[in-house]
Amino acid sequence: xxxxxxxxxxxxxxxxxxxxxxxxxxxxxxxxxxxxxxxxxxxxxxxxxxxxxxxxxxxxxxxxxxxxxxxxxxxxxxxxxxxxxxxxxxxxxxxxxxxxxxxxxxxxxxxxxxxxxxxxxxxxxxxxxxxxxxxxxxxxxxxxxxxxxxxxxxxxxxxxxxxxxxxxxxxxxxxxxxxxxxxxxxxxxxxxxxxxxxxxxxxxxxxxxxxxxxxxxxxxxxxxxxxxxxxxxxxxxxxxxxxxxxxxxxxxxxxxxxxxxxxxxxxxxxxxxxxxxxxxxxxxxxxxxxxxxxxxxxxxxxxxxxxxxxxxxxxxxxxxxxxxxxxxxxxxxxxxxxxxxxxxxxxxxxxxxxxxxxxxxxxxx
Numbered sequence: 001x002x003x004x005x006x007x008x009x010x011x012x013x014x015x016x017x018x019x020x021x022x023x024x025x026x027x028x029x030x031x032x033x034x035x036x037x038x039x040x041x042x043x044x045x046x047x048x049x050x051x052x053x054x055x056x057x058x059x060x061x062x063x064x065x066x067x068x069x070x071x072x073x074x075x076x077x078x079x080x081x082x083x084x085x086x087x088x089x090x091x092x093x094x095x096x097x098x099x100x101x102x103x104x105x106x107x108x109x110x111x112x113x114x115x116x117x118x119x120x121x122x123x124x125x126x127x128x129x130x131x132x133x134x135x136x137x138x139x140x141x142x143x144x145x146x147x148x149x150x151x152x153x154x155x156x157x158x159x160x161x162x163x164x165x166x167x168x169x170x171x172x173x174x175x176x177x178x179x180x181x182x183x184x185x186x187x188x189x190x191x192x193x194x195x196x197x198x199x200x201x202x203x204x205x206x207x208x209x210x211x212x213x214x215x216x217x218x219x220x221x222x223x224x225x226x227x228x229x230x231x232x233x234x235x236x237x238x239x240x241x242x243x244x245x246x247x248x249x250x251x252x253x254x255x256x257x258x259x260x261x262x263x264x265x266x267x268x269x270x271x272x273x274x275x276x277x278x279x280x281x282x283x284x285x286x287x288x289x290x291x292x293x294x295x296x297x298x299x300x301x302x303x304x305x306x307x308x309x310x311x312x313x314x315x316x317x318x319x320x321x322x323x324x325x326x327x328x329x330x331x332x333x334x335x336x337x338x339x340x341x342x343x344x345x346x347x348x349x350x351x352x353x354x355x356x357x358x359x360x361x362x363x364x365x
Contacts, residue, residue: 040075075112076119078174086124105154118158172191
């Protein structure tokens, strides 16, 4: 097993800390991106690392890693070039773009060039049909590409350049992108300052400006606060709201006799995790709390009803609810069944053979 750096282990602990203690398994997806950011793909060692820090087995981790195409199972190039060949982009020329790149680079789907720079793949819908045909490089978009434009992008990448995406921030390597997908900010200076939205994306804004539609009190120049500033502002607002809230009046303690129960109050089941509730439901023990709903009267020292009382109640209910006649299927009438049975027995006795088959009217066949 390869030894992951201490920085990766520290980041793994930070990722796990984002989730509740009994939900740590939810950290698996960002953890897979994290190990991919160090090795360039999810190796067997990466699977083992994720299983170790989450307390899972390798089969559980491997099942997730093989399900999502963003997790690569073999070494991948610095730049993952994905060409959409789904319906819309294909009609607009996406397959031609892919075929041109495959022939020029000498690789096929999910294959890497000899210099380790480019991995080519054809992709399903990249969710940018209004910009088709589209190509992404490490998940950043190049819109309305044609074969020659795509060749220019990959050649610039192989020469060490960083072509500017049509939309989004400046390009980074696949490992750097994996760090961001794991939930960590891009640390490059001004990395998210470049790029801009395309015209189809801005169409709604253009229409709003044209018709004078705006959100009341909206200031487009409002700065985006850092996480620390946002957390501080939220804490101050919460403290201010709690200070302005009037103190709740103390509720009188009701005696146990008010509900007819002496059972102690217990924590509501919804306060527990679903796993704990399920386990307690399936296999309760002496420590499993029995919730006592307010207003529920628990019978104590009561005499059980006599059997004759239950029988009388059942008889009264049956008398008050006679069976419906119109909805009965044919053949359920008791008289017809008894008549058929007698005729069948008579036929068997006369012939000395097995029971005869009789219809409901008694005609023997």
